[in-house]
Amino acid sequence: MTDRPLKIGITCYPVPGGSGILATELGAKLAERGHEIHFISHALPYRLERFGVPMYFHEVETPTYPLFKYPPYTLSLASKMIEVAQQFHLDILHAHYAIPHAIAAYLAQQSLGPGGPKTVCTLHGTDITLVGSDRSFFEITRFSIDAVDAVTTVSEYLKNKTISVFGTQRPLEVIRNFVDTSRFYPRPEGECRSRFAEPGERVVTHLSNFRPVKNVTGVIQMFAHLRRRMPAKLLLIGDGPQTAEAFALAQSLGVAGDVKFLGNREDVDQILCAADVFLLPSNFEAFGLAALEAMACGIPVVASRVGGVPELIEDCVNGFLIGPDEYKEGGDRLYQILTDPATATRLRGAGLKSVRERFTAEAVVPLYEDVYRKIMAM
Ligand code: GMT
DSSP states (O other): OOOSSEEEEEEEEEEEEHHHHHHHHHHHHHHEEEEEEEEEEEEOOOOOOOSSSOEOOOOOOOOOOTOOSSSSSSHHHHHHHHHHHHHHHHHEEESHHHHHHHHHHHHHHHHHOTTOOOEEEEEEEEEIIIITTHHHHHHHHHHHHSSEEEEEEHHHHHHHHHEEEHHHHHHHHOOOBBBBBTSSSOOOTTGGEEEEEEEEEEEEESSSOGGGGOHHHHHHHHHHHTTSOEEEEEEEESSSSHHHHHHHHHHTTOOGGGGEEEEEOOHHHHHTTOOOOEEEEOOOOSHHHHHHHHHHHTEEEEEEEEETGGGGGOBTTEEEEOTTOHHHHHHHHHHHHOOHHHHHHHHHHHHHHHHHHHBBHHHHHHHHHHHHHHHTOO
16 A cells, blocks of 8 residues: 555535535645645635645636536536646545535546546535435436445445435445644633623524524524523524524514624634534534534534434533424523533533544544545555
8 A cells, every 4th residue: 555645636615614624624634744635626615725734726617608508517627637637646536525526526537547546525414415315416426426436424324324315335434524623722711702792691603504404593593592591692603595584583583682693704713712602403414513613612512413413412421412493402401501510511521522532633634544545555
């Protein structure tokens, strides 16, 4: 097996979202470990610019032409992958999120023939549960999962789901999300809280892309239950299709004055540290990277008992699990954390311990390197 540094092309969605963030962090950590990293995407990946380590970015441009009702991004992407692989002698093309990245990587590989790069696809969640299992994408997603050289999933839950949805018999390797603990770590209390809340007021935080699967209306409902019992502020980090609905609901429940819509932010680590509790009541979550980031900051988490979340959070041990529509229970758990310091301290300590033991870059990035080396030796 080769142990020389590898040349790796990474493709991901460059917009705010767990798969793109994980792919970008992975690229940076691989670059720190001496590998040559090339991002291939239609825009500079979210959060990429802040990394000190040198990485390449190759922009995919998809021309519009009156004949094309839909600009063929997948083909432009595959073409760019071929160009970059030829020019830089890439060893690996790593596609994050199956659609359309995995099939583009496979096309590039086939076009390059023997001696071309090996292909890896990391499945992140909605590529399987929502998009991949939509009939219009089903067959090509099933094909690409079987066609690439290696597939990883971000949780055991997602691995089993992939097998049950697509009936694949190929090996799927579970590599869970990791967090950069040099960026997400507990800060002294109060360092950033005064930016958002009055002295003595408690802070609940939520971070997501505000898609329906994130259940932002559930966040508002749970916060409203809490707010009836004590003064508090809710910080919402992110933006997306449910923002307007969440705002309207906050108004109708009479809590809009205590809900701050902060939009998409780069300083997520700073804002998380202003929180007393983090809330993620998603309808589905393949893993729950946002909850992991909060735990790494020492913030107790209340999250939903769905998908791969229980692989990160053990109920009452390092966080609380609730049902996505258990608004009162969610509000009660928030209240418990905010009013019972012993519980908050216990959850915080256990959360930090889980992060240290299982979810650091040092623990997880070598697992991706093992996958690369294994397929390079094939
Ligand atoms: O959560 C989102 O909608 C974003 C999504 C993505 O693909 O960008 O995140 C998914 O990937 C993350 C990183 O692996 C996981 O931690 C999230 O749980 C997963 N989201 C869902 O499954 C809904």
